[in-house]
Structures are given as C-alpha cells and as structure tokens.
Amino acid sequence: MSRITVQYYAQLREQAGASIEQIDTAAATLRDLYDELCGRHGFTLPTDALKVAVNVRFSDWGRAVDDGDTIVFIPPVAGG
C-alpha cells in the first residue's frame, strides 16, 4: 500500500468533487491508479487525452506509484 496525494484539474476536479485528496492505493503503476480512480469517481476521460505529473514532473503512465508521491492528472481545456 502506498499513501499518495492526488490533485485534479478541470473536468477531473469536477467529477471527483475535490481538487486534492490523500488516498491509500495498491496500484502498481499510474495507469492502474487512474483505472482505480475511474471506478471511484466515474472519470470519463481516457488516459490518451490526459497528462500525468508526479512530484512536479510530467511522467509516463507506466511509472510505478511510490509512497509519498504527489500525482496530478491534467486534461487539456478549451475555454477562452
């Protein structure tokens, strides 16, 4: 189990109902984590429409989830 902080932007923040949360997860990779969060929050965006950053660095979806990570999911937004 890893204890991590997750931050959401735009549609994901809206669907999660929070911009930040701390969770315990058994997810091995960022992709697994996002799948888990989709189940919990009903996210509609697929991973290929998102960027993910870990500890203020863009990251690969295959990266391992480590205890203490701060993970941010970022969709592109359109408003102007």
Add this chain to the structure above:
Amino acid sequence: MTRFTLATEPVDVATWRDALKHSGSGGFCSFEGWVRNNNEGRDVSGLAYEAYAELAISEGERVVDEAMARFGVLAAHCVHRVGDLKIGDLAVWIGVSAAHRDEAFRACRYIIDEIKHRLPIWKKEQYINGDTAWVACTHGAHAETDDHPDGHSHESHLHAPSTFTPDYSRQTRLRDVGDTGQAKLAAARVLVIGAGGLGCPVISYLAGAGVGTLGIVDGDVLDASNLHRQVMYDARDIGQRKVDLAARRVAALNPAVTVQTFAEPLRADTIADVFAQFDLVVECTDDLGSRYLANDAAVLTGTPLILASVYQYEGQLQVVSALSGHACLRCLWPVPPSPALAGSCAETGVLGPVPGVLGTMQAMETLKLLLGLPGAGDPSLQLVNLLDGTRQRLPIDAATGCALHGGCMTVAQRALDAAKVDIDQRFDDLVDAVARGFVVVDVRDADEIDASPLPIASLCVPASEIVTYPLDPFHGDMLLVCNSGKRSHHAARRLRQRGVEAYSLVGGLNALRDSAVCA
C-alpha cells in the same frame, strides 16, 4: 560579407544570383518588388526612393542575418534601389539559396516582410496628374504592394485626436525596457486570435504598451453572455462584430497602434501565410481546433505562440517558442480530445476574472518575449487554480513528445496537411461508397449497431477505439460512419493525424435515411 546593398543604379539580377550559388544548395528562391502603375486608386507614373542610408544598411544586414540564422540557409542577399524609378523597374531584389526549398521560401518571405517593416526607406510617388506624395514604406505600407493572401483582412488606421502622443514613461523607466525596449515594441507585430475573455486583456495591455501592429482574429459578434468576462465591450455593442469593436477600442486606447482585422477564423490553407506576417501569436479562442491549428502553423513558420485556456475557476498557459528542441502543444497532448470531453465556457461555465487572469498572463509572456526579459519563453505548462490560489509549473520534456513521432515539424506538417483536406464525403447510398472503393467503418457503439445494422459489409470499430485499432490490413480509403456525422468526422481527423486516408460520411446515417425517404 555584406548581405544588404542600397543601389543607386539598376540591379544586375544575374550577377547577384550567381553570387549565391553554393555546392551545397539544392534550392534557390528569389523575390522581386516592382514599381506598379497605381496605388490606392491613383495612377502612378514613377517614384523616387530615399533612405536613411546608414541605418537602412545596418538594419538590412541584420534582417538578412536573422533570416539566415533562423531558417538555416546557406546564402542570402537583398538589394534595395534608391533614386528615381519608372513603372516596371525593379525596386527590391532578394535571393536565398539553401539545402532545401522550404527554408529558401521561408527565409525569402521573412526578409521581404522585415525589410518593408523595419527599414527607414521612404518613397515619393509621382502621379499622372502631376502631384507627388511621400509614402512611408514601413508598417501598414505593405498592404499596397502585396495583397493579403486570404483576402478577408483589412488595415484600419482609426485616428484619435491628432494632439495625442503616447506616454510610455512608466514602462520605459524600467531598466530592462528603456527606449530600446520601447522601440522593439513599436516594431513588433503581434497576432491575437480570439477577442473574447482571454483576448480582451491581451489586446488591451499590448495596445497600451505600444506594440506597433496588432492583428485581431474573431469571427463572432458580441453576445450579452460575453459581457461578464469580455471587459473591452459594453451593452451597447451587442450584435456587433468583435473585430470591429476591438479595433475601435485599440484606436481609442492608443492611436499609435496599427490594427489589422480578420473577421473569419483562420483556415488551414492560409494560416501559415498569415502567421508569416507577424512576430508572435497569442491564441485566445475557446476552440481546441483553433488552438491545434495555431500550434501547427507556429511550429512550421517559426513563430512563437502563447497559448492559454480556462475551465471554470482554473486555467493553463503554455509558451510554444517554436524553436527546435522546445516542446509544442502536441508534445503534451498529441491529438485534440473530442470537443465533448474538453468542455467550453458555454457548457461548463466560467467566472469572469479567470480568463482575465490568464489573458493578463498571456500579455505578460508576450511582452517578456518581445523585450527579451528574464524568464521569457519558459517552455513549461503552467497551471493556475484561482479557488485555492495554487500555481504549478511543470517543465515539459520535449524528448518524450513529438520527438518520438518524427519531431514537431513533421507532426505539424502532417496535421496541417490533414486539416486542409475536406474529409466530409456526401453519399446518398453506402453502396455507391463501396463501389467507389471505400472501406466502410461503422464507428457507432455495439448497441447502436445492433439496433440498426448497416445494409452493407463494414468494419465495426467504436470511435473511442479507432486510433488503436489495427487498420493496416485494410487497403483503400476509409469512410467512417455514425448516426449524425459528428463522431465519424472527429474520428477521421484523428486517423488522418496517424497517416490514414480517412473520410467521414457527412450527416451520418440520419442523412442517408432522409434521402432514402425523399427518394
């Protein structure tokens, strides 16, 4: 070696051309400007060019050097005539030789645009009726020799009281700005795409700062629902074109600024020509398609681009420097998500100050780049959340973006080419499409297909899976179909970005049924 010449005698083009020959050159491009027999409706019999020679030569050298460095060409030269010229005489000659044609074309275009814009050269036109008039060759004067490629722009010099002189003292007092910086701003040409929530602060601050030329693109008229965030306009303006309102606002704020308006959205086939007329572009629309188009044109023309977008209480900002090795929008998100997923102000809502803050940040990034201030062109994605006041700067690793797909240039060229193709195809019967050799792909979901299967053999690949589906074994152009033509259009566009010749059935199956009923 001198690369710019002011000539008092007729130019021997062949000699100049031969001097640019280089064993490594595979392409040569030249431009000639000639004296025309009319200008702004008046018959011209001839003209005289006069230059502030020292400055014209040093600035001309600089322009050619910039073009060589920027586009990596092997040799270039520009000759500008001074003195008396007749109709048909050659007034300016530019030659560029490069390894490949593309750099040669672009460098040639860059040199003529900059020469016309920056050099202290004036011309005295002699009219048939005996009158004469001095015409500056700088700034707006380019409208009189080469017409705008898309034909829908115009320049307006809306005059405020003639006694007004801009006072930039509060910004020139800054050590990093000064008179030199102010001169840079006066010489700068910035294109703002979208005169809405983001565009209002961008246009206002850039006009106030004394940016010499502002291009403004917007195809919309002002709606009452815009007023909570689009602070240049007021209730009396509803129903009027935003480009006209914005041009009027700039003229009122700073009459020293030349405004060029584009009342239609930029199109894939002309956007690169428009970008080539500007030093920097600020993208302020609420349209993902426009943002990707601007990104591609910026990369291809080497024009820095400031992107921003907002969502409810937060926003994103990215500077695309368009320099080799720096990330672009597609390095982050290779293809635009479907419009339904990205959300717009109309659908998701936005609080007025949010585009105000992000647009102000875009204006700041623009001024930093134009003035060469510290921190200019930082290629990070900036995330701003105005509810909790947090701000994140995420550096973008260009090596993991477009670089994996041939580089930003290749990706942008492919996308722009794809955007030029009319992917919507009209058929009354799918049998005709099959007869024409199309492979029909049904992109509806399984339950929709079960409810109303196609009458012909087709591939069934839901739109959400189209990009990952192995289409290689199928030869021929793909015709994608769905119920309305929307999902298939978006899916075809995504496929095209992967090099697949994909089209979409316009109007979808609904349109087929309608035409069958009519028949």
